[in-house]
Amino acid sequence: MEHLNELFKYIDRNTDRFIEDLRILCQQPSVSAQKKGIDECVGLLEKIMEDIGLEARIFEIKNGNPIVFGELRSGSSKECLGFYNHYDVQPPDPLDEWKFPPFNPVIKDGKLYARGASDDKGDLISRLEAVRVFLEVRGDVPVSLKFLIEGEEESGSPHLPDFVRENADLLKADGYLWEGEGVDMKGRPIVTLGAKGILHVEFRTRGPKVDVHSSRAPLVPNPAWRLVWMLSMLKGPDEKIKIPGWYDDVVPPDEEDMRLLEEAPFDEEADKRELGLKEYLLGVIGVESLKTLLFSPTCNISGFLSGYTGPGTKTVLPSEAFARVDFRLVVAQKPDLLFRKLKNYLRENGFGDVTVIKHSAYEAAKTPVNDPFVTRVVKIAKRIYGLKPVIWPTAAGTGPLYVIRNWLGIPVVSAGGAGYSGSRIHAPNENIRLKDYIRSIKYMVALINSYEE
Numbered sequence: 391m392e393h394l395n396e397l398f399k400y401i402d403r404n405t406d407r408f409i410e411d412l413r414i415l416c417q418q419p420s421v422s423a424q425k426k427g428i429d430e431c432v433g434l435l436e437k438i439m440e441d442i443g444l445e446a447r448i449f450e451i452k453n454g455n456p457i458v459f460g461e462l463r464s465g466s467s468k469e470c471l472g473f474y475n476h477y478d479v480q481p482p483d484p485l486d487e488w489k490f491p492p493f494n495p496v497i498k499d500g501k502l503y504a505r506g507a508s509d510d511k512g513d514l515i516s517r518l519e520a521v522r523v524f525l526e527v528r529g530d531v532p533v534s535l536k537f538l539i540e541g542e543e544e545s546g547s548p549h550l551p552d553f554v555r556e557n558a559d560l561l562k563a564d565g566y567l568w569e570g571e572g573v574d575m576k577g578r579p580i581v582t583l584g585a586k587g588i589l590h591v592e593f594r595t596r597g598p599k600v601d602v603h604s605s606r607a608p609l610v611p612n613p614a615w616r617l618v619w620m621l622s623m624l625k626g627p628d629e630k631i632k633i634p635g636w637y638d639d640v641v642p643p644d645e646e647d648m649r650l651l652e653e654a655p656f657d658e659e660a661d662k663r664e665l666g667l668k669e670y671l672l673g674v675i676g677v678e679s680l681k682t683l684l685f686s687p688t689c690n691i692s693g694f695l696s697g698y699t700g701p702g703t704k705t706v707l708p709s710e711a712f713a714r715v716d717f718r719l720v721v722a723q724k725p726d727l728l729f730r731k732l733k734n735y736l737r738e739n740g741f742g743d744v745t746v747i748k749h750s751a752y753e754a755a756k757t758p759v760n761d762p763f764v765t766r767v768v769k770i771a772k773r774i775y776g777l778k779p780v781i782w783p784t785a786a787g788t789g790p791l792y793v794i795r796n797w798l799g800i801p802v803v804s805a806g807g808a809g810y811s812g813s814r815i816h817a818p819n820e821n822i823r824l825k826d827y828i829r830s831i832k833y834m835v836a837l838i839n840s841y842e843e
């Protein structure tokens with residue numbers, strides 16, 4: 391711990407400089423969905439990394455945004471710590487809801503406001519600054535470091551899997567720190583050990599060649615009905631997915647997972663109040679509701695489009711209908727296999743005419759809580775934040791961490807983010823508190839330093 395003192399003193403003396411670097415990175419738009427500012431952001435990042443002393447390589451991606459890879463070999467250690475981050479951001483819209491321009495960072499009341507301040511430029515730059523601290527104070531790092539920084543996370547990471555498959559050796563490390571959530575409402579650091587997978591599918595049905603008068607309904611098939619009947623085949627009111635074999639590979643939570651759920655802070659009543667719900671589906675309560683949330687495969691209709699729903703009356707029989715369904719997956723469900731099962735099931739039940747389009751497919755991934763890398767990340771978090779970290783065995787949402795966890799077999803932990811519960815990621819007025827940002831630099835410094843202890 392004493393070793394940290396000189397490093398922390400250096401951080402305290404240089405906070406203005408670190409905040410300025412964050413400001414510069416946030417000032418550069420890098421909206422993957424709109425292809426805005428990507429090359430400029432890559433150039434800026436490369437410059438920042440080289441200025442720090444990292445070797446930066448830019449991998450051009452065909453029909454995609456470049457992946458930035460950074461590396462620094464330790465003179466004293468054979469171990470390697472990897473970081474995953476992304477330099478792209480969500481579109482800033484709706485612009486009129488921002489208090490400050492999204493790409494002109496403003497600091498007010500100890501917070502820096504900008505698109506990407508939390509997700510994910512704050513995380514990224516705090517990790518890079520940690521490397522700077524080591525090189526400027528000590529001239530070396532006690533563990534080799536790798537940075538995998540992609541530019542399409544906010545667009546579903548379409549090129550990350552191929553990149554990881556083709557560069558498995560380059561990416562090898564003993565553990566990866568994913569982008570993190572930062573701290574919760576009580577200032578406790580959040581550590582998340584996994585993410586669900588997803589199979590996102592679009593269904594299309596067709597009726598007559600063109601929309602027709604609804605008086606033709608006795609003779610003309612209605613594609614909206616067809617779609618409704620088909621959707622009702624997927625899941626029943628008991629919330630069970632009806633597709634045969636859907637649950638075959640599901641790994642239920644183990645004892646350790648359940649222990650984490652017992653300890654997890656979850657204000658169920660507040661959550662229900664906020665949602666205006668009297669109870670959750672099937673009336674689950676207590677730790678059962680967390681178990682259901684984090685360990686159940688889902689089948690969710692996320693969109694349905696057909697016919698006319700505008701003002702006035704239009705009794706039309708539509709020519710087509712669309713629905714989008716996202717299936718969240720748990721460990722160790724295989725999205726490609728499930729997609730085949732889904733298509734077979736529809737065909738066998740007389741819905742072979744429905745067009746089924748796969749939009750995205752991710753595996754779930756999870757690192758066990760007793761993995762030594764998790765122990766390290768948690769121990770340091772507790773030391774730096776002075777509070778017991780909140781550990782989630784998995785997120786309810788999805789992220790591409792399976793490419794590192796499942797394909798390369800490396801432990802992955804999501805922690806050390808610069809954000810907080812009010813960061814408003816993906817929304818107007820995204821911000822981080824500067825004290826959290828500086829603390830996450832310290833956390834990263836302590837984590838890197840732990841390889842020396």
Ligand SMILES: [Zn+2]
Pocket residue numbers: 476509510543569
């Ligand atoms: Zn992100």
